[in-house]
Amino acid sequence: MxxxxxxxxxxxxxxxxxxxxxxxxxxxxxxxxxxxxxxxxxxxxxxxxxxxxxxxxxxxxxxxxxxxxxxxxxxxxxxxxxxxxxxxxxxxxxxxxxxxxxxxxxxxxxxxxxLPVAGVTALQATRRLGSILGRRVLITGASGGVGRFAVQLAAMAGAHVIASVGSPARAEGLRALGAAEIVLGPTELTAPVHGVLDNVGGSQLAEAFNRLEDDGVALAIGKASGEPTLIDFERARTTSARGRLENFNVSTPFGDDLAYLLRLLQARRLDxxxxxxxxxxxxxxxxxxxxxxxxxxxxxxxxxxxxxxxxxxx
Ligand SMILES: NC(=O)c1ccc[n+]([C@@H]2O[C@H](COP(=O)([O-])OP(=O)(O)OC[C@H]3O[C@@H](n4cnc5c(N)ncnc54)[C@H](OP(=O)(O)O)[C@@H]3O)[C@@H](O)[C@H]2O)c1
Incomplete structure (x- = not known):
C-alpha cells in the first residue's frame, strides 16, 4: 500500500x-x-x-x-x-x-x-478544569488545533474565554468561536483567571500561573514554544495567587469522546x-x-x- x-x-x-x-x-x-x-x-x-x-x-x-x-x-x-x-x-x-x-x-x-488528538485533548482538558460556568479561562496557543477546539468547548461550558495568540492575525475567527477577549500573551490579562489551558509552555505558562485565582488551576498541555518553563514559586507565593499547576496528558480510549465531538459537528455546534x-x-x-x-x-x-x-x- x-x-x-x-x-x-x-x-x-x-x-x-x-x-x-x-x-x-x-x-x-x-x-x-x-x-x-x-x-x-x-x-x-x-x-x-x-x-x-x-x-x-x-x-x-x-x-x-x-x-x-x-x-x-x-x-x-x-x-x-x-x-x-x-x-x-x-x-x-x-x-x-x-x-x-x-x-x-x-x-x-x-x-x-x-477531531482525534486536537479535539479530544481540548475536550478532556476542558473537563479537567471542572465547572467553568461564568469563570475566566485563559487558553494559550488559541490559534492552533487544540486551541481552537478548546475556545469553542470552554465557551460552550459557560466560561468567559480569553484567547491568547501570537499576533492579531492569528486571532482571526476566534471571537466568532466564543472568545470574549483576545490577548497577545498572559501579560496582557487585566484580571486573574480561574483556569488556564496552556499549549505553549515556557514564559507563557509561567506568566499564566502567576495570574491564577486562589483556587484556580493551570493545565500544562503542550510546549509549542519549545521553551522550558521556569516558575519562581516563592514569588508566586508572596506576590500573587496560590493556584495549582497540573501536567495534562490526553487519555485513551478515544471512542466515546470522538462520538460526542461528532455529534457536536453534526449539530453544527463545533467547527x-x-x-x-x-x-x-x-x-x-x-x-x-x-x-x-x-x-x-x-x-x-x-x-x-x-x-x-x-x-x-x-
Ligand atoms: N498533553 C497532551 O496530551 C497533548 C495533546 C495534544 C497536543 N499537545 C501539545 O499541545 C500543543 C498544541 O498542539 P496543537 O496541535 O494545537 O499545535 P498547533 O496547532 O501547532 O498550535 C500551537 C500554537 O502554539 C503557538 N505557539 C507559540 N509559540 C510557538 C512556537 N515557537 N512554535 C509553534 N507554535 C507556537 C502558536 O500560536 P501563535 O502562532 O498564535 O503564537 C500555535 O498556534 C503542542 O505542544 C502539542 O505537542 C499535548
Missing part, C-alpha cells in the same frame, strides 16, 4: 512510498483511509531514532474495510474516524475498535479527521477550523505550514483528491 513513510532525506522527512499492509489484531478493524490530519506533536517531535520507512500518524478517517475479528466495532462499509499512536498516514490502518467512532451522514471524512487542506502528496507543505504557525487550526490531508477543497495555508 502507499503511505507517508519516514525518510530522513525527504522534505518534511516524509515521502509517499510503499509500506507493508497493517496486520490487524483480533480487537482491531482495518480501515481504508480517506483523510488524515497532522498534529504539532507528531510533526515536531519526530525522533532521530525513527527508522526509515516507518509509518507514523495519529488521526485518520475512512471506511471499515475489514471489521475486527472479535466482533466488536462497526461492520464493513461504515464511515469512521480513528485514533492510534502510529500508522494513520497510510492507505490502510488497523485500529482498536475502542479508538474509533462512526461518522454521521452529512459529516465529511476530512472534517472528521481533524473543526481546518486552516489547511490539500492532497497528501503535499504533506511536506502541510508539515512546514503547521510548524511555521501558518495554519489557523488544523491541517487536513486527503488521500483521494477532493475537488471541493483547496490547498494552502490560511
Amino acid at each position: 502507499l503511505a507517508l513513510v519516514h525518510d530522513p532525506h525527504a522534505p518534511g522527512l516524509l515521502r509517499l512510498g510503499d509500506a507493508p499492509d497493517p496486520i490487524a489484531e483480533p480487537t482491531q478493524a482495518v480501515i481504508d483511509v480517506a483523510a488524515v490530519s497532522f498534529n504539532f506533536g507528531e510533526i515536531a517531535y519526530r525522533s532521530a531514532l525513527t527508522r526509515p520507512g516507518h509509518v507514523s500518524g495519529w488521526d485518520a478517517a475512512g471506511v471499515v474495510a475489514r471489521p475486527a475479528a472479535d466482533g466488536s466495532g462497526p461492520p464493513a462499509g461504515t464511515r469512521v474516524v480513528t485514533f492510534g499512536w502510529s500508522g494513520a498516514w497510510a492507505e490502510r490502518r488497523a485500529v482498536h475498535t475502542s479508538e474509533l467512532a462512526v461518522v454521521p451522514d452529512g459529516v465529511d471524512l476530512g472534517t472528521a479527521s481533524a 473543526p477550523q481546518i486552516g489547511w487542506r490539500g492532497p497528501w502528496t503535499s504533506a511536506a507543505d502541510a508539515a512546514d505550514a503547521l510548524l511555521s504557525r501558518r495554519v489557523r487550526g488544523k491541517a487536513v490531508l486527503d488521500l483521494v483528491p477532493n475537488p471541493g477543497f483547496t490547498t494552502g495555508s490560511a
Whole structure:
C-alpha cells in the first residue's frame, strides 16, 4: 500500500512510498483511509531514532474495510474516524475498535479527521478544569488545533474565554468561536483567571500561573514554544495567587469522546477550523505550514483528491 513513510532525506522527512499492509489484531478493524490530519506533536517531535520507512500518524478517517475479528466495532462499509499512536498516514490502518467512532451522514471524512488528538485533548482538558460556568479561562496557543477546539468547548461550558495568540492575525475567527477577549500573551490579562489551558509552555505558562485565582488551576498541555518553563514559586507565593499547576496528558480510549465531538459537528455546534487542506502528496507543505504557525487550526490531508477543497495555508 502507499503511505507517508519516514525518510530522513525527504522534505518534511516524509515521502509517499510503499509500506507493508497493517496486520490487524483480533480487537482491531482495518480501515481504508480517506483523510488524515497532522498534529504539532507528531510533526515536531519526530525522533532521530525513527527508522526509515516507518509509518507514523495519529488521526485518520475512512471506511471499515475489514471489521475486527472479535466482533466488536462497526461492520464493513461504515464511515469512521480513528485514533492510534502510529500508522494513520497510510492507505490502510488497523485500529482498536475502542479508538474509533462512526461518522454521521452529512459529516465529511476530512472534517472528521481533524477531531482525534486536537479535539479530544481540548475536550478532556476542558473537563479537567471542572465547572467553568461564568469563570475566566485563559487558553494559550488559541490559534492552533487544540486551541481552537478548546475556545469553542470552554465557551460552550459557560466560561468567559480569553484567547491568547501570537499576533492579531492569528486571532482571526476566534471571537466568532466564543472568545470574549483576545490577548497577545498572559501579560496582557487585566484580571486573574480561574483556569488556564496552556499549549505553549515556557514564559507563557509561567506568566499564566502567576495570574491564577486562589483556587484556580493551570493545565500544562503542550510546549509549542519549545521553551522550558521556569516558575519562581516563592514569588508566586508572596506576590500573587496560590493556584495549582497540573501536567495534562490526553487519555485513551478515544471512542466515546470522538462520538460526542461528532455529534457536536453534526449539530453544527463545533467547527473543526481546518486552516489547511490539500492532497497528501503535499504533506511536506502541510508539515512546514503547521510548524511555521501558518495554519489557523488544523491541517487536513486527503488521500483521494477532493475537488471541493483547496490547498494552502490560511
Ligand atoms: N498533553 C497532551 O496530551 C497533548 C495533546 C495534544 C497536543 N499537545 C501539545 O499541545 C500543543 C498544541 O498542539 P496543537 O496541535 O494545537 O499545535 P498547533 O496547532 O501547532 O498550535 C500551537 C500554537 O502554539 C503557538 N505557539 C507559540 N509559540 C510557538 C512556537 N515557537 N512554535 C509553534 N507554535 C507556537 C502558536 O500560536 P501563535 O502562532 O498564535 O503564537 C500555535 O498556534 C503542542 O505542544 C502539542 O505537542 C499535548
